[in-house]
Amino acid sequence: MGMLIQTLINGVLRSGLYAITSLGLALCVGVLGLINFSHGELLMLGSFLGYFMFTGAGIDPLLTLPIAAVLLFALNALIYKAFISRTLDAPEMNRMLLTFGLSVIIQNLALILFRGDPRAITPVYRSITVSLGPISIGLGRIITYAVALIMVLAVYAILAKTRFGKAMRAVSQNREGAAMVGVNVDSIYMLAFGLAGALAGMAGVMLSAILYAHPFLGMEFTLKALSTVVLAGLGNVTGVLLASVLLGTAEAIVGTYVPSGSAIADAVFFILILLVLIFKPEGLSRR
Amino acid sequence: MSNNLQRSSAQRRSGAYVWALIALSLFILVVPRFLDEYRLHVLIMVLVYGALAISWDILGRTGQLSLAHAGLFGLGAYSSAVLTTKLGVPQLLSIVLAGVVCAIVAAGLGAITLRLRATYFSIATLAFAEVVKTLALRMERVTGGPIGISVPMLFGGSRIAAVYMAGVILMLVVLTSIYIERGRHHFAFSAIRTKGDLASVFGVDVVKNKIGAFMVSAGLAGMVGGFYIGYISYTVPHEAFDLGISVSALVMSIFGGLGSTVGPLVGAVILKMIEEYLRVTVKYGYMIAYGAILVAVILFMPYGLVGVARKWLSSRLGASQNGSED
Amino acid sequence: MAFLEARGITKRFGGLVAVRDLSFQVEEGEVFGIIGPNGAGKTTMFNMVSGIERCDEGALWFSGADITNLPPFRRCHLGIGRTFQLMQPFQGMTVLENVMVGILYGTGRHVSVGEARLTAEEILEFTGLADRAGHPVGDLTTADLKRLEISRALGSSPKLLLLDEVVGGLTPSEVADAIKLIRDIVDRGVTVLMIEHVMGAVRDLCDRVLVMHHGEELAVGIYTEVASNPEVIEAYLGEEDTDE
Numbered sequence: 001m002g003m004l005i006q007t008l009i010n011g012v013l014r015s016g017l018y019a020i021t022s023l024g025l026a027l028c029v030g031v032l033g034l035i036n037f038s039h040g041e042l043l044m045l046g047s048f049l050g051y052f053m054f055t056g057a058g059i060d061p062l063l064t065l066p067i068a069a070v071l072l073f074a075l076n077a078l079i080y081k082a083f084i085s086r087t088l089d090a091p092e093m094n095r096m097l098l099t100f101g102l103s104v105i106i107q108n109l110a111l112i113l114f115r116g117d118p119r120a121i122t123p124v125y126r127s128i129t130v131s132l133g134p135i136s137i138g139l140g141r142i143i144t145y146a147v148a149l150i151m152v153l154a155v156y157a158i159l160a161k162t163r164f165g166k167a168m169r170a171v172s173q174n175r176e177g178a179a180m181v182g183v184n185v186d187s188i189y190m191l192a193f194g195l196a197g198a199l200a201g202m203a204g205v206m207l208s209a210i211l212y213a214h215p216f217l218g219m220e221f222t223l224k225a226l227s228t229v230v231l232a233g234l235g236n237v238t239g240v241l242l243a244s245v246l247l248g249t250a251e252a253i254v255g256t257y258v259p260s261g262s263a264i265a266d267a268v269f270f271i272l273i274l275l276v277l278i279f280k281p282e283g284l285s286r287r
Numbered sequence: 288m289s290n291n292l293q294r295s296s297a298q299r300r301s302g303a304y305v306w307a308l309i310a311l312s313l314f315i316l317v318v319p320r321f322l323d324e325y326r327l328h329v330l331i332m333v334l335v336y337g338a339l340a341i342s343w344d345i346l347g348r349t350g351q352l353s354l355a356h357a358g359l360f361g362l363g364a365y366s367s368a369v370l371t372t373k374l375g376v377p378q379l380l381s382i383v384l385a386g387v388v389c390a391i392v393a394a395g396l397g398a399i400t401l402r403l404r405a406t407y408f409s410i411a412t413l414a415f416a417e418v419v420k421t422l423a424l425r426m427e428r429v430t431g432g433p434i435g436i437s438v439p440m441l442f443g444g445s446r447i448a449a450v451y452m453a454g455v456i457l458m459l460v461v462l463t464s465i466y467i468e469r470g471r472h473h474f475a476f477s478a479i480r481t482k483g484d485l486a487s488v489f490g491v492d493v494v495k496n497k498i499g500a501f502m503v504s505a506g507l508a509g510m511v512g513g514f515y516i517g518y519i520s521y522t523v524p525h526e527a528f529d530l531g532i533s534v535s536a537l538v539m540s541i542f543g544g545l546g547s548t549v550g551p552l553v554g555a556v557i558l559k560m561i562e563e564y565l566r567v568t569v570k571y572g573y574m575i576a577y578g579a580i581l582v583a584v585i586l587f588m589p590y591g592l593v594g595v596a597r598k599w600l601s602s603r604l605g606a607s608q609n610g611s612e613d
Numbered sequence: 614m615a616f617l618e619a620r621g622i623t624k625r626f627g628g629l630v631a632v633r634d635l636s637f638q639v640e641e642g643e644v645f646g647i648i649g650p651n652g653a654g655k656t657t658m659f660n661m662v663s664g665i666e667r668c669d670e671g672a673l674w675f676s677g678a679d680i681t682n683l684p685p686f687r688r689c690h691l692g693i694g695r696t697f698q699l700m701q702p703f704q705g706m707t708v709l710e711n712v713m714v715g716i717l718y719g720t721g722r723h724v725s726v727g728e729a730r731l732t733a734e735e736i737l738e739f740t741g742l743a744d745r746a747g748h749p750v751g752d753l754t755t756a757d758l759k760r761l762e763i764s765r766a767l768g769s770s771p772k773l774l775l776l777d778e779v780v781g782g783l784t785p786s787e788v789a790d791a792i793k794l795i796r797d798i799v800d801r802g803v804t805v806l807m808i809e810h811v812m813g814a815v816r817d818l819c820d821r822v823l824v825m826h827h828g829e830e831l832a833v834g835i836y837t838e839v840a841s842n843p844e845v846i847e848a849y850l851g852e853e854d855t856d857e
Contacts, residue, residue, distance in 0.1 A: 035406055086586055092406050093352055097541070098585045104534060104578030112575070219530070223417060226410055267421040270414035277407050278399055471717045471726055474706075478714045481704045487685035488663055488695060490719030490769050 002134045007256045008249055009135060015241075015248030016145030020206060021221045022228035022240050023151055024199030030235040031172045031192040033092075034084070037099040039225060040218030041106035042072050042197050046204020047213035048114060054121040054208070061123055061209040062143070068201035076197025080190045088189075103218065110215035118212040126210060140210040147206055151199060152241050158195075159237065168192050172235060227273040233283030243284055247272065304465060307549075311461070315454035319447050327446040331518065333559045334453035335511055338460040339532065340539035340551035342507035345464060346500045348473075348546050350480035351401065351408050356536045358416030359389045359505045361527030363512025365423060368436040368522060373429075378441060382513035389509025390502040397501040401494060420528035435523035438516055449518045456514055460507050464548040467503075476500065480546075531574055535562075538581045544593025553592060614677060616641035616804055617662070617773055622671030624657055624828075631657040633828040634671070639773075639806060644799055646819035646836070647808045650848055654828035655808045656698055659775050662806075663695045664688045675773065690721030694771030696762035698778045698808070702750035708761055709733050709746040712768045719769020733768065740764045740794060756787045763794065774798065776807040780814045792817055812840070824848070 025039045046068045053059040053067065083102060087095050128139040159165035170178040171188050179185050207217060228247055232239035247269060254268050276283055315334070319327060343356050363385040370381035400411040423430045430436060442448035467473060475496045478486035487493050516522045535558070536551075543554025558580070565573035588595055615638030624632040632654040639645045647655050660666040662673060664685035672681045680688055694715070703711050712733040717724055724732075737743045740760045745753065753761060759779050766774055780791045792814055799805055799818075809815045815822060815836060822839045824831040826848045832839050839845055 035410070083582065083586070090585075090589070093350075093409070094585050094589060096406055096409065097352070097537075098582060100534075101538075101578045101581030101585065105575050105582065106578075108573075108575035108578060112569075223413060227414075230410070264421060264425060267418045270418045270421075273414045274399070274411055277403055277411050281403070281407065469726075471724075471729070474710065474714045474717050477706055477710075478703050481706075482701055484665060484685075485697070485701055485703075486714070488665065488689060489715040489765065490686050490689040490717075490721070491714065492684075492686050492718075 003256065006135050007252045009137060011249030011252030012245055013137060013141040013145050013248075014252060015244040015246075016141065016148040017207070017210075018224060018228050018244035018248055019148040019241050020144065020151055020199070020203035022225040022232075022244065023148075023155060023237070024196035024203070025225045026229045026232060026235075026237045026240045027155065027192060027199065028196040029229055030237050031168045032084075032189055033172070033235075034099065035096050035226070036193075036196070037096065037222060038079070038103040038106060039099075039196070039200055040220075040222030041103045041110075042076060042200035042218075043204040043207065043221055043225075044110060044213070044215060044218035045075070045106070046072060046201035047208040047211075047217055048110070048119075048204075049201065050205035050208030051119045051121050051213040054123065055119075061121070061205045062147075064205050065147075065202050068205045069198040072201025072204075073194040073198035076200075077190050077194035079197075080193040084193065085186060085189070103222070107215055107218060114213075114215055116215065118214040119208075120212040121208055123209050138210075144206050144210055147202070148241070148244075151202065152238070155195075155199070156238055164188075164191065223273075224269050227269045227276075230273050231276050231283050236284065239284045301469075308458075308461070312454075312458065315450065315457075319450045324446055327450055329560070329563050331446070331450055331453050332563070333556055334450070334457045335515060336535060336539065336559050337552050337555040338453075338457045338511045339508060339536045340543070340555040341460050341464050341548060342504050342511070343536040344540040344545060344547075344551045345467060345507070346497075346504040347540060348467070348476040348480060349497050349500045350405055350483065351497060351501070352405065352537065353412045353501070353504070354409050354533050354537075355396070355412035355416045356504075356508055357528050357530055357532035358412075358419040359393065359508040360512040360515070360532055361423065361522070361524070362392060362419055363389050363509030364516040364522045364527045365430055365436065365512075366509065367513030368438050368516050369429060371438050372436060378439065378517055382510055382517065385513035386506040386510035389512075390506035393501045393505030394498055397498040398494075401497040401501065416528060416530070416533065420524055423524040423528065430524070433524065435521055435527075436516075437521040440520040441514075441517035444520075452514060453518075456510055459510075461548055461552070463503060463507065468548055472496070472500075477546075531577075534574070534577055534581075535559075538577045538584075540591075541589075542580055542584050542591055544591030544596075547593050550591050550593040614674065615639055616643075616676060617806070618674040619658075619662070620672045620674070622658070622661055622668045622673060624654075624661055624666055625669050631828050632661065635825075635828070635830055636671075637823055637830065637833060639804060641772075641804050642799075642802065643820045644795075644805045644807065644818050646815045646822040647806060647825060648810070648812075648815060648822055648839075649825035649831065652827075653825040655825055656777060657828075658825070659695060659777055659806075659808065663693055663775060686718070689715075689719045689769050689771075692770070692772035693775070694719070694766040694769050694773070695775035696759075696766050696777050696779055700755075700758040700762055702753075702758065702761055702765070704750060707747050707749055708742060708753070708764075709737065711750060711761060712736055712764045715765055715768025719771075733764075736764050736767050739797070740767070741790070756783055759783070759791070760794075763798075767798070771803060773804045773806070776805060776809075778808055778810060780809055780811045788814065816840075 021043055025036060028034055028036045028039065049068050050061045050064050053064040054061060079102065083098060087098055125139040125143055129136045130139055159169060167183050167188050170183055171185055175185055228240060228243045231247060232243035250272065251268050319330065322330060339356065339360065346353055366388040367381040367385035370376040370384055371378050376384065396415055400408050403411060424433055441452065475491045478491055479493055479496060483493060539554035539558050540551040542558060543552065544550025561576060562573060565576055584591060617639040619635055619637050621634050621636055622632060623634055635658060649655055657666060661668050664683060668681055672679060675691060675693065678691065703714065713729045716729040716732050734746065737746050740763055742757060742760050742764055745757060750761065763779060780788055783791060788811065795805065795818055819836055821834060822836050823833045824839055824845050831848060832842045832845050
């Protein structure tokens with residue numbers, strides 16, 4: 001019984017990781033209708049930012065969060081202006097391949113600049129474990145989950161309450177319609193894409209705190225982020241939390257209870273994505 | 288009037304193909320004798336990637352862009368290795384059987400995923416490739432896990448013989464591709480690619496055609512994988528399922544021009560040679576060139592080199608044709 | 614049994630009922646018109662007959678066979694062909710190649726590429742597009758695109774041809790040409806269903822007419838009966854006031 005609870009808690013906490021890393025992608029898919037393969041690379045850049053701020057200036061990752069948000073917002077906005085905006089009317093495949101190409105560029109740029117060794121940092125909470133009776137929980141994971149909750153709530157608030165958010169929702173539902181009522185679609189796209197970058201950057205900083213920074217980090221998480229977004233239902237931003245909980249707990253359960261499960265726990269995500277795509281392509285969102 | 292023009296241009300294209308094939312065969316037969324070991328290796332890699340790019344393109348002609356090609360290549364390599372080392376199958380036969388295995392797997396995967404929208408299909412194939420890689424890493428008893436499998440080197444390590452074998456496989460791929468391009472399948476694939484659901488209204492069994500294309504594409508990739516492991520004499524999951532293989536096949540085809548035999552082949556030759564040059568000079572991160580090329584092609588020449596050539600040709604021909612039409 | 618028979622077919626899209634409990638019979642060799650205000654469900658009905666949309670309820674019978682659950686390509690092999698109101702040629706192919714698709718795959722028997730090319734050329738002669746054979750479809754005018762739709766549909770040698778507004782948007786002389794072409798097709802023994810807004814064409818060509826409104830049958834009969842039916846007139850007049 002204790003093991004089950006521990007497993008479930010591990011799963012839920014791990015889901016915090018998946019939630020923060022997929023939130024930006026969900027926003028991008030929802031508003032721009034674009035499966036952004038370079039999302040993972042912004043994650044990766046965020047993780048290096050977290051690493052360098054800590055090792056270079058002694059700044060705790062939690063304090064780096066706002067810096068990452070600003071810098072990576074700007075980067076993604078730039079990427080939008082320079083590349084994505086040119087393909088708005090191109091077929092979906094072309095737009096996806098464009099982001100794929102960008103991800104290859106960024107990833108290899110990182111390889112050239114940072115080489116291939118994983119860099120880990122050791123903020124205080126990384127190695128602290130909290131015990132509640134027989135259950136032990138890593139403090140780093142708890143903090144990550146808290147950050148995830150805050151991010152999801154923030155995005156929800158932006159979408160629901162602000163004018164910007166309303167414009168984003170309008171554009172995601174009906175691009176021409178929104179344009180007709182005076183929304184500057186191109187600006188909204190740029191801001192939304194930038195926001196997605198900010199979210200990815202912040203997630204990356206948290207990754208550096210509890211995992212490591214590495215040029216291939218993006219690739220590792222892109223598929224998992226994609227799984228989460230697909231499970232939530234493409235375009236369903238708020239469903240990301242639930243979807244990540246489901247995926248995190250599934251992964252934890254497989255890891256604990258299926259023999260040699262930890263080995264195939266990675267494959268769990270991918271098999272899940274296949275199953276969702278086949279049987280319930282709209283995921284968790286209401287259809 | 289225009290029908291005669293059309294028929295003779297079709298005939299002219301047939302003629303051109305035959306000459307090109309002859310030239311290609313002669314090139315592969317003769318040139319290796321003059322190359323050193325390193326250049327022979329580069330030639331083999333060019334042939335291998337040419338085969339991979341064209342085989343990838345075959346499925347691409349139905350509008351489905353797969354990100355599983357590395358998965359199928361690796362599956363072919365491992366199948367061939369397992370057949371040879373664990374089941375005692377003669378190596379050359381195991382290469383062919385590796386192709387069969389991949390075709391069967393593609394049939395299953397395709398039956399499940401080809402009904403999905405194009406973008407979802409691509410994601411599903413990416414997921415598939417990751418699953419296969421994970422299985423190869425974990426099923427240690429069969430695949431040797433992270434350490435991989437070794438097989439005896441083909442032809443006792445003779446590189447020239449390997450070149451000929453690679454050449455044979457490339458020829459097989461080229462001929463298959465041309466057969467599809469020139470035959471009735473071209474029409475079904477093109478109709479499916481441009482207007483998927485509509486093609487069915489005109490009698491095309493869309494699912495069957497897509498699965499068929501996937502099986503051919505996968506079978507050929509599997510054979511290339513089987514050859515490759517025989518050439519290198521070992522394989523590890525990290526290399527066999529390297530995403531870079533899928534990326535290369537994709538970029539080469541798009542760069543050269545999707546939907547033709549010539550496009551992916553030319554794209555493969557040019558890009559592979561650039562890559563080899565970069566690999567020696569830059570070492571880390573030369574894949575960046577691929578990313579840049581993919582981005583540039585999508586933004587500026589979405590129909591690839593073939594598209595550019597066609598536009599140039601038709602602007603020359605258009606000038607001379609204005610007299611005879613209307 | 615009739616050549617084509619719909620029995621209580623229904624199609625829903627979410628909460629919207631596009632076609633409701635529709636039944637009709639078409640005899641072999643007839644020219645059967647489908648008219649009605651916009652949004653009446655006419656194209657949806659065509660989609661159901663050709664197989665692009667599954668019937669939520671009801672059954673479809675063609676040439677004595679139950680085709681309700683057959684996929685579109687099988688219905689094509691049985692002899693159903695159609696054009697599309699929003700012209701959708703296969704892009705990146707020439708006019709001739711567009712027609713060849715239906716010939717190569719639509720007849721249910723094996724046809725070689727060479728044979729298909731010859732047959733396509735014949736069809737283009739018949740529909741008056743022969744001089745455009747080698748052109749990419751992107752070059753065509755609206756009138757030519759409508760001819761292409763018809764040419765493409767003829768490729769599979771259909772016994773039942775569904776024409777979706779092939780006469781609309783044409784100049785008077787083009788309309789006359791279109792009517793003549795449809796007559797030629799009918800003379801070859803093809804049964805035709807045509808959705809039309811151009812009443813002149815309906816009056817000239819159709820043996821009987823079905824009026825659809827809100828997805829249901831409003832009236833069916835010969836043109837003069839139907840055109841003077843007060844409910845039909847009401848439905849059309851009502852269309853002018855409401856936003857459809």
